[in-house]
Amino acid sequence: MKSIHKLPKIILASKSPRRQELLRLLDVDFEIVLKEVDESYPDDLSPEEVAVYIAEKKAKAYDDTIGNEIVLTADTIVCIDDKILGKPESAEHAVEMLQMLSGRVHRVVTGVCILYKSQYNKFFDVSEVFFRKLTDEEIKTYVKLYKPFDKAGAYGIQEWIGLTGIEKISGSYTNVVGLPTEKLYQQLVRLIS
Template sequence: MIHQLPKIILASKSPRRQELLRLMDVDFRIVLKEVDESYPDHLKPEEVAVYIAEKKAKAYDETIADEVVLTADTIVCIDDLILCKPETPAHAIEMLQRLSGRVHRVITGVCILYKHQYNLFYDVSEVFFRKLTDEEITAYVNKYKPMDKAGAYGIQEWVGLTGIERINGSYTNVVGLPTEKVYQQLLKLI
């Protein structure tokens, strides 16, 4: 790594976030805590992502003092409806049918907790899906089982590689972590 960053705890079980940090050459360890990801109904989608990221970080505030805690939450939003992680394969198919042929927003809220200071920010990317057939959607859900992904898809998987016409914004944000923004914020800690 070019810059020597403080020790980082990634508070995420997402293999995609872990891989992004590895690709950034960031030294980190994973520490997981169960956190209720509910949120108040009145929040706007951007506020929801940041609210949950901050809620995740608060679980570490009392026990971590000299390390950076990095938390994030990614949501998919279409027509101001938040599509969380699907509950069943049928729910995943329904989500992808809603996204098919339309544009939606992917919002990742990030919290960097260091020495009891919360640095909160978010990134938004617009994703344009071509019209997907019901057969393509069903085959994708059956093969890739996207139950751990907001909006029921991964941009780095088959449906993203073959179904996304274009994005406006950060690709890594759609994967689950806006790496450029995260890196710039981490540099401020040096």
């Protein structure tokens, strides 16, 4: 078995505490380095293409500033009926998003880009999430208490609404959290092969 402990230093270009925790659980050393990146994208891309496009765009911001490190970027989006739900702009917007997801199946897509030695290694993962029918009171209470404004689709699977409202998942749980660790591990192992 290859050990990812032999990897060069990893720079995680994400302020997401969930991605940071997942990397810690993978037991790899990393440093957080943030840069502001415009996350706009062309309108004609599929949700999978959008997630990878933004992840690569984030990685390109580091292209001229790194040496032998690995830069890891990711972007997670929620989509229902091919409509992309980004991060909510207000409490009302968050409530609206969760009402849209309530009682339905939606997809969570995470695009990942690993920049190493000027090579962009890109991939994505898709999970289907099945929400039970949520009451308006549950939705409004969740938004008020948890303020999910930094989360695509206005929810965190690891928070109260995920624990009480998600009936099942088809695909990777860690992908829904924000970083598909199963696929990431395989890609990192390839780098040291």
